[in-house]
Structures are given as C-alpha cells and as structure tokens.
Amino acid sequence: MRRVRTRRWVWRLAYVLIALIVTLAMMLPLGAQAGDWPGPDLLLCITLAWTVRRPNMMVAPLIAAVLLAEDVLLMRPPGLWTAIVLLGSEVLRSRVALARELNFLTEWLAVSALMVGMELAYRFVFAMVFLPQVALGYAMLKVTASILCYPVVVLVSTWMLGLHKPATGEIDAYGRRM
DSSP: OHHHHHHHHHHHHHHHHHHHHHHHHHHSOOOOOTTOOOOOOHHHHHHHHHHHHOTTTSOHHHHHHHHHHHHHHTTOOTTHHHHHHHHHHHHHHHTHHHHHHSOHHHHHHHHHHHHHHHHHHHHHHHHHTTOOOOOHHHHHHHHHHHHHHHHHHHHIIIIITOOOOOOTTOBOTTSOBO
C-alpha cells in the first residue's frame, strides 16, 4: 500500500516537472515567425491523456495549480483556461468506467470533441468581455495540432512510461474499485 502511494506521488511529481518543462519551452524565443503554424498544447494533451489513463493520480487541485501557474507564466487571464481544462478533465474523470471499455479511436474522438468544446468556450468568454483574440482559424489550427498530438502523447505515456487505463477489477491503495 505504501508503494502504491509512493508511485502516485512520483507520477504527480513527474506531471509537475513535465508541465514546467513544457511551459518554459513555450516561453523561449525559438524563432517562430508570424504566419507559422501553431504548435499543439502539449500540457492539455498530457493532462487529458493522464486523466483518462489514471484518474486517481490526476487530482483536481494538482491540475488547477499547474494550469494556474501556466496561465500566470504565459500571461493569459489567470484562471480562465485553468477552469475550462479542469471542467474538461472532470468530464473525462466522470466517464472513466465508460472509457475503460472504449477502444482508442473512440477515446480519441471523445477527447477531440472535448478539446474543440474547450477552445470554443474559451473564445466565448473572451467575446463576452470584448477581449481581443486570435482569429478563429488560427485557434482551430492549434486545436487540430493538439488533436493530432494526442495519440503521440498516449503512445509515449503508455509504452515508455507504462501509464495504462485501469483494468476492470483493479483496486486502488484503499481497496476501492477504480
């Protein structure tokens, strides 16, 4: 039982470190020019993939803290994207029993629809308060890049890191069904 708790904290620490590396890489001036294709939101892909794979490790306060720090570091409105991603991850968490039975293609489609909905909700809030925002086409290109990156994140998480969906009868450290 202690080993399971230690493993859970190691995964949480790994998530924080990966988020820090991804966020710092986004802040670096790597020569992106105006008109270039936008890159994927790797932190969003990791958050959603890990929430589907191990919902007990990706707790809401951890996701909120990491994404709020990303909002502050990237100078976005603090808490808006955090709240939207947190709601999206909770939607996935509430459907873990269903996701366990789904094949990867269906999971990918569900996560893709969720990503599009999250981006549209973000843009809707910006439009409600008359904040300037990037063009819809550019935003959808970023979502498309994230959708195409999701299978790569799942592949790396599953094969290289050993993070898999809970099996049908698997129990956690407290003896509860997952």
